[in-house]
Amino acid sequence: MDIAAIDRFEASRGRLASLAYRLLGSAADAEDAVQDAFLRWQAADRDRVEVPEAWLTKVVTNLCLDRLRSAQARHERAAGDWLPEPLLEGDPMLGPADTFEQRESVSLAVLTLMERLSPVERAAYVLREAxxxxxxxxxxxxxxxxxxxxxxxxxxxxxIAAERRRGDEVDPASARRIVEEFLAAAVSGRTDRLVALLTDDVTAVSDGAGxxxxxxxxxxxxxxxxxxxxxxxxxxxxxRMAGGTPALHVVFANGSPAVVAVxxxxxxxxxxxxxxxxxxxxxxxxxxADRIARLNAAxxxxxxDAPAIDAW
Structure with a gap:
């Protein structure tokens, strides 16, 4: 493959990866889909490709649809074993974030709700909204x-709107203060304060530390x-299970406040x-480990900032 063809693909890689991540909810799967698209780009008769960006978008989208439709993916996701993979703020795979709809489409809440859509609905929604x-x-x-x-x-x-709590965007500084207060109450065991910081219809989901x-x-x-x-x-x-006393940091992941144990x-x-x-x-x-691999690498x-709790 000539250098110009490689450069053309690389110029689209970031956009393709952010598209694949929104469709699959997994950074590792998104990277695999983009790499498969590169192999197809290598093998293609590129002289007949009129608009490379459109061609690559179609290839990546359909590779993602194939993954969403696979028997293994349907089984894992239907069985309740799946959570989206969080990405740190600034990760290029999060993609465009200029509009509320773009930011919303990559939140863990919406990535989870998109699991209830058919693969084609999900693809159409992501292509349009994000x-x-x-x-x-x-x-x-x-x-x-x-x-x-x-x-x-x-x-x-x-x-998505039927099940999405959708209000005004939360000020990041305010959201961070609430999570820091919540973390302090949780670590100290102040259950009454924890209850007061939760909405009436709060939900919690966990993979049980993996x-x-x-x-x-x-x-x-x-x-x-x-x-x-x-x-x-x-x-x-x-x-002992963690292997020591991790520090707890309040950061942002997928546009939301998060606590990361390091x-x-x-x-x-x-x-x-x-x-x-x-x-x-x-x-x-x-x-x-597989759900926090990219976060760990990043x-x-x-x-x-300094940890909210430096020795948990």
Whole structure:
């Protein structure tokens, strides 16, 4: 392959990766899809490709659809074993973030809700909301009619809006203060304060620090507060399991405040929060190594503030 063809692909790599991540919710799977697209670009008769960016977008989208439709992916996701992979603020794979819709489309809350869409609905929604493709181009990418594209996007918006807590965007500084207060209450075991910081319809999901076979789910303020208190309050047994006393940092991941536990420059777990009207509406606890791999790789390059708790 000539240098110009490689350069043309590399110029699109970031956009293709952010598209694939939104479609798959996994950085590793997104990277695989982009690499597969590169192999197809290598093998293509490029002289017959009129618009390389459009050709590559179609290839990556359809590679992602193949993954979403695979028997293994359907089984894992339907069985409740799946959580989106969090990415640190500034990760290029998060892609465009100029509009509210673009930022919303990469939040863990919306990535999770998109699991309930059909693969084609998900693709149409992402192409429209995150990348502002016109319906005529979406139709060409997905090999459907323009009216079908409009219907898929409309249906996806309606289904997500029906379950999405959607208010005004939260000021990052305010969201950070709420999470820091929540963390202090959790570590000290102040259950009453934890309950007061949760919305009435709060939910919590956890992979059990990567040890649970199925995702753990909690509802009601009291049950979520009890779960958080049990998980965050330090004990000698937990420190032995972690391999030491990690520092707890408050950062932003996928546009939301998060607590990241770091030990010897290695991320050992993360909790991503959704803040609404001054309280916490949801928590997602992620500790499985494959779900925090990219976050872990990015951490040494990150310049976090001082830890909220320097020795948990």
């Amino acid at each position: 990348f502002a493709y016109p319906h005529a181009e979406i139709a060409g990418i997905l090999d459907i009619s323009e009216s079908a594209s409009q219907q898929h996007v409309h249906r996806a918006r309606r289904r 040890l649970a076979r199925r995702l753990l789910r909690y509802t009601t303020r009291e049950r979520v507060a009890s779960f958080v208190r049990a998980g965050f309050k330090p004990t000698p047994a937990k420190r 030990l010897d420059d290695q991320v050992v777990g993360a909790v991503v929060f959704e803040v609404s009207d001054g309280r916490i509406a949801s928590l997602r606890g992620i500790g499985a 951490w040494p390059l990150h310049e976090p």
